[in-house]
Amino acid sequence: MRTMKTYKTLLATLALSAGLVLNAQTNEMVIQAKKPGAEIQPTMYGLFFEDINYAADGGLYAELVKNRSFEFPQNLMGWNTFGNVTLRNDGPFKRNPHYVRLSDAGHAHKRTGIENEGFFGIGVKKGEEYRFSVWARLPQEGKNSKIRVELVKPNNNGERHAFAMQEITIDSKEWHKYQVTLKAGKTEAKAILRIFLASQATVDLEHVSLFPADTWKGRENGFRKDLAQALADIHPGVFRFPGGCIVEGTDLDSRYNWKNTVGEVENRPLNENRWHYTFPHRFYPDYYQSYGLGFYEFFLLSEDIGAEPLPVLSCGLACQFQNNDVSAHVPVSELSGYIQDALDLIEFANGDVASTWGKLRADMGHPAPFNLKFIAIGNEQWGTEYPEHLEPFVKAIRKAYPMVKIIGSSGPNSEGEQFNYLWPEMKRLKVDLVDEHFYRPESWFLSQGARYDNYDRKGPKVFAGEYACHGVGKKWNHFHAALLEAAFMTGMERNADVVQMATYAPLFAHVEGWQWRPDMIWFDNLNSVRTTSYYVQQLYGQNKGSNVLPLTMNKIPVSGAEGQNGLFASAVWEKEDNTYIVKVVNASDKVQSVSLKFEGLKKQDFLTKGTCVKLRSLDLNKDNTYIVKVVNTSDKVQSVSLKFEGLKKQDFLTKGTCVKLRSLDLNKDNTIKQPSTIIPKESSVVIEGNVLNAEVEAYTFVVYRLKK
Template sequence: MRMHKTLLGSLVLSATLSLSAQTNELVIQTKKLGAKIQPTMYGLFFEDINYAADGGLYAELVKNRSFEFPQHLMGWNTYGKVTVKDDGPFDRNPHYVRLSDPGHPHKHTGLDNEGFFGIGVKAGKEYRFSVWARLPEGGTEGKLRIELVKVNSNTENQAFATQNLVIDSKEWKKYQVILKPSMREAKSTLRIFLNSKGPIDLEHISLFPVDTWKGHENGLRKDLAQDLADIHPGVFRFPGGCIVEGTDLNTRYNWKNSVGPVENRPLNENRWQYTFTNRFFPDYYQSYGLGFYEYFLLSEEIGAEPLPILSCGLACQFQNSDPKAHVAVCDLGSYIQDALDLIEFANGAVTTKWGKVRADMGHPAPFNMKFVGIGNEQWGPEYPARLEPFIKAIRKAHPEIKIVGSSGPNSEGEQFEYLWPEMKRLKVDLVDEHFYRPESWFLKEGARYDNYDRKGPKVFAGEYACHGKGKKWNHFYASLLEAAFMTGLERNADVVQMATYAPLFAHVEGWQWRPDMIWFDNLNSVRTASYYVQQLYSQNKGTNVIPLTMNGKPVTGAEGQDGLFASAVWDAPTNSYIVKVVNTTDKALLVPLTFTGLKKHEKLMDGICIKLHSTELDSDNTLEHPYAILPRTTMPISITGTALDAQLEPYTFAIYKFKKVRK
């Protein structure tokens, strides 16, 4: 009986697949090269949300290292005699602490720092503690004991890494020691004891892993930066997002405050501090330690074009309805100058004012910036009114720079319909579209760009992610629909020239917005299924679109196409055809691939197939199970002449690659 049922089931499946094969043939026209795919096509969008910068990508382990939070000792616990002073050596960070004799031989003075949800360290690794310090009363020697401790510990000693530090100057001076933990601990505490009578003044107390990304001293967390590099991104957009605008103009992201000596970069309030009272973090600030120089340097090191976004003089419009909250058009001069100065910082000669700042920071060669965005998710007539003078000034001084405008916060609707004609009128080079939308939207939008104006500005899909209905968290089905939607980006590469998923990072204890592409705690990170979708597209983007049709039509998930989405490209460096197919249904499908137009002396070699698939649609990779959903490669895939009878499992994103050779 079991054998009969199995046989019957096999026959039904075979019949179903045979029937599907009659209607699901994908025809790839090899002899007709289409639009060039820009190197910037798939990239990364970074914003300091979810503790993505301080506490995340930026490898600093000390919170409030310069005592500049409005509550100057937030993040610190003190004991003994500790006072806060405000006449320190750095004019934009004037606060520091003075450790003094507690007045009794059996009392102790010192302070602990809690870090960002604790301080994560690994056994045997080196951590660089540094501090600016002085002996304020002209003493000859002061002593500190620096420790990493596990406060809630059953062991005999709380400390598991200790170093002594001698302070020997009455002038401000930078000191450092190396701590080497004996244990792995995700939530340790940095402790500093005064080990002499004192007093000793301390400013800019810092702790970094020595092993940062590329070994930079003011560096990035290595595993998180590697996650970005492994995407092979073509563009890197920074620093946001809504933080560009700020909750008010005083807290907008000011790039000039984020460059120069790190000790003198002023604190900025993070726009996300006040946004979500259900996920509220009153200690969410920006140290600017991860600033524009570091963003440009990271872009260069991961091979991506830098795309900085600057304020257009409008504070966040979601949070500011009063016109007085924004800069009047007639008062935009300093904002426009900021944009021109940024181009000089990125590209200017070392003899220029801002080019010299870049050179003094360690990069005499220009960064060769090609793009700049003005404004983020602005809307209404107030946005083009402010954008226009930026465009005129940048075009006049730097006609080589491409300018990115915005179509507002929505993917359609009144503001979207208003802003696109305005962007055409102003002749921006690219228009930044944002869409955080449910599954139904992604299933319907496979042909979104098929009928866009080919002569107008190009599209930058600058922020997008599939948000499940009632399931606003990372899950495989959402990533599958992102993959389906991206076939439409690829097919329309003559219009769409950049695309970046958002947001990028989230700390598992500090998140405010989800889903996100990469999750992390203090010691580990995990790549989501959405990450792998982005990576597969970026690593297989090709150089030219080639036509792919089913029954003479593009494969966009339209009615009668069995929930299939597909696109195809030619990759000149590898002499290969790359076909992407997404099955969004619960049915296994036969999807024959037929390559037409090869010359008599040409043939296709057996290829490879990469599939991303899961039967658990609500699941995703987690820190506990980071490899639950991974791309799987099968090779070789045998092709008969110019045809392949491909079988696609339910809910599967597949990539087929075949190299063209001479017979």
């Protein structure tokens, strides 16, 4: 008996929208299994982080104390004081000089202390441990002093406010870091951190901090675990940071300066976050950047989640949406400092430990290089001033680091005058990739299935750096928008020889502190929820394949064109584990019958039974699998036929399993209170003669996995 060659399971993902009337026509899609085409870059699907919507402080960065170093312009914002408290500015950290002095209240029954409100409260969970730390000293020689640290909930009916408490003895006139662990006696989303002076001797307090003990990877200056895990579960290939518009700044003084974000965390200076005032109708006057989450932490996170780091630096142009006068920007003749910042960043990431910035990286705990391969200069810049500013960066980086790829920008729009001007300029400057942004309505996403089919194959590659479907009259997360994003992504994937990176935006949003929506992941102080847009990104990220395969219907690429019944599709091959992956989207208002025909497979190969991978699974089985993704964004049920040709005669497909992600309401999505509104449902399927015929209900995303 001949040994059968193993093929991987079939994973078919179908997202289908509304309607109850069946369409008798079968849409036969032919996949050329023996003709692997363009290589799909490992960076194809990734993540973009910007500190908007309290994504950093109050979000991914796990610090629970707001304004911990008393450096906000209103120095005690976020704090309440009582008793004898004074603010001073000759502290131990040069770039964060402010601290508070706690002195005796003058009477045995009076109290001195401070309390912090956190970010929309301080969220703690019962039984969990929290690491409190503070830099402190005795300003007057002599006696020791004590402080009492409490987690409290004032508006409760219990005998005591405090549900966690520890005392710390301050025993030196020199500044030292003191630390204790608080164990929460209850779960509370809006606790307060309260610190009493617990003896008569005066104490000085600086850099008051509270972290969960259980951070991502257990790091002391670490990340909130559930949010970081959500990023890792995407399996991203690239991680773009720190923005976005914050790279530019409302003015150059408020731009994101990477050099201020490295070194000891206590001495990283505060920066104004432009998103606290950009939208007056969503105004947050206490939104600043502590820089506790800085470039070193971004590089570590990239390494942790297996993504290539992609830092974005200022090109010397302040935000052009907010500045019409040329005086707001750095003249080209004065860009040397900004260019040196870019060169120094590459040295920080990749340099030998004997180099200035490589040594700092090593001193921070990472002597091995981060192997930075990409750098972006500028964000959403436009006009003649952008290529004029970009050109000297390109020349300097090419000369010093010729192996580092440079990313330029096509401006803030997906088409139009500035887009048409900047693309030729990026070609002239010979950047490696061009960053395109599109926050567009449903009609745009439905019309762009063939966007990249006719792009110049010899010019710079495309980085779809920021995109999301913004529903007309419903600019928030909902299932239909996610389905249209999935449809658009088939066109990016089909043109993987042109599109080499893609990142949805924005990434995070606090439910009480957002400025922009929709967003991929929402959270409050205790919980987080992954939206359907997240699951779309995860499905692509976990099933990107290694090479594009030709997929046609009537010998034409399936891009939602006229006569294609609202269908979008792409196919790839994963050479590492011999996997075929097909993604199909039905954006029409009718049910569609779909037949997937694989040509070029060997006659002796057949598919048999298999297993199912849920959209939120952390592990994809590593056996031989065919992976097919079909998304129907229409409003009608669709009949589906999956036909596999070219398998060996002795190999057969038999049974498998199916997982459906379905919503009867296109406007719904998962929420903090109802995180499982739209979740996968599993069932079994049967296949005969290497053909799977199926009908997929409206508003459904299906995953089939079949094994020979």
